[in-house]
Amino acid sequence: MKRRGQIFAVLMGVLMISGCSSEALQGEQFREERYGGMHQNMMKGQMNHQMQGHMDHDNVTRLEDSTGTNELLIPPLLERDENGEVTYTVTAQKGETSIFKDAKTETYGYNGDFLGPVLRLNKGEHVKIRTVNELDEETTFHWHGLEVAGHADGGPHAPLKPGESKTIELDVAQEASMLWFHPHPEGKTAEQVYKGLAGLLYIEDGQSEKLGLPNVYGKNDIPLIFQDRLFDENKQLNYEMLMNEDGTIGDMSLINGTLNPKLSVRKEKVRLRLLNGSNARNYTFKLNNGGTFTQIATDGGLLNEPITLNEISLTPSERAEIIVDFSNVDPSDQLALVNEDGSTLLPFHVVGDEGEESNIPAQLNDVTLTEEEKNLPVTKEVELFGMMEHVTINGKKFDPNRIDFTQKQGETEVWEIYNKPDMMGGMIHPFHIHGTQFKIVSRDGKAPSENERGWKDSISIKPGEKVNIAVQFKHKGVYMFHCHILEHEDNGMMGQIKVE
């Protein structure tokens, strides 16, 4: 892994020093053209580190295997406020967490020390959420995947200073899904998420409840927030020291904040709601026996039909709901959820009891890409480019005073998102738009895979790939669109759309 990085670093060094060869000159011009100020950074001796950081995207640090010592923590369901003035109160606060047995780690959390509770909203209801900042720094409360007016979306325009609070109101109109919430302050998102600010938002609707899918929270319906973290020698989340401009990748796997987790399940179908809540790591989830599972939902709702898979990839901020059938699994099978490279993420502890009866109906939803959507011309082009701090969208960095696009409320437009490769090939950028659930029209001109034919708010885009999406905003306001590698976002790989 390091070898390729080193070879590359040496190569780049040679190119820089021997400025007289034409090849080197081309390289130099290329860099100046593409990365501008990068040359200066190289001269400061940061290059080796940076290049290796980038090259490591091809061969990412393996996560430590979960020993299965600790029962997985299940996020608490947030109780509704009793006074009736607001539906929920969500407080960003500091805390201390015993992630390791022998140390306390300083963390951030919502209504607790680390991560956050689950907020449940019902389709059709009007809710008020009081947000409170008890941190020593500014933060925002962003509702990822929620179709909400721009002023309530919690982007970088809506910072709360320490001690401030703000109540937002919204009408919940979208279908059953698992969304999430996290901070979005300009330039500080990655650090605040890294320290623990992330919670889940469940939208519930009557229709999906009739399907008979596993839905006993914490028993056969389990949220799994996957995050990788690096800790310093004092077992602290020392972001300033550990961060990587190209996306901070850790060697320790936390699920719902639990280190070395295991999940005890009964002999029944179990619904796992997966969220890649990492700053930058991509996951490909598999079962260690190569067995299949069933995907039932994407970011923003149920798929039309269940899809049988033996692996599923999620880039940062993407979600998927899968059902694993443990009915015929024995404890001796030592079944586990593993990552692409085989590292054990979540061992399952199957207890002898029979569980609940549940179903996976053949028809789950009715979300279709219409002929009209398929035939709409591309009216917005987004070009993702760069690495490290030299990341841009359409050649520009985020400017809070610049509106990049406008779109009419309720009108569908096709956006073409292109991940322009760089001289080293480039890297996957997960692309997210605030305030909307969209549909994938095509990937490089071809229909999306069956398990992407549902509502999405974040998509993985490979280098060189062009993805067309049909986007509609239900509300007005200014919304962000950005790369969800949080360091890229903080480094300005973000634009703004005004919906009028």
Ligand SMILES: [Cu+2]
């Ligand atoms: Cu990116």
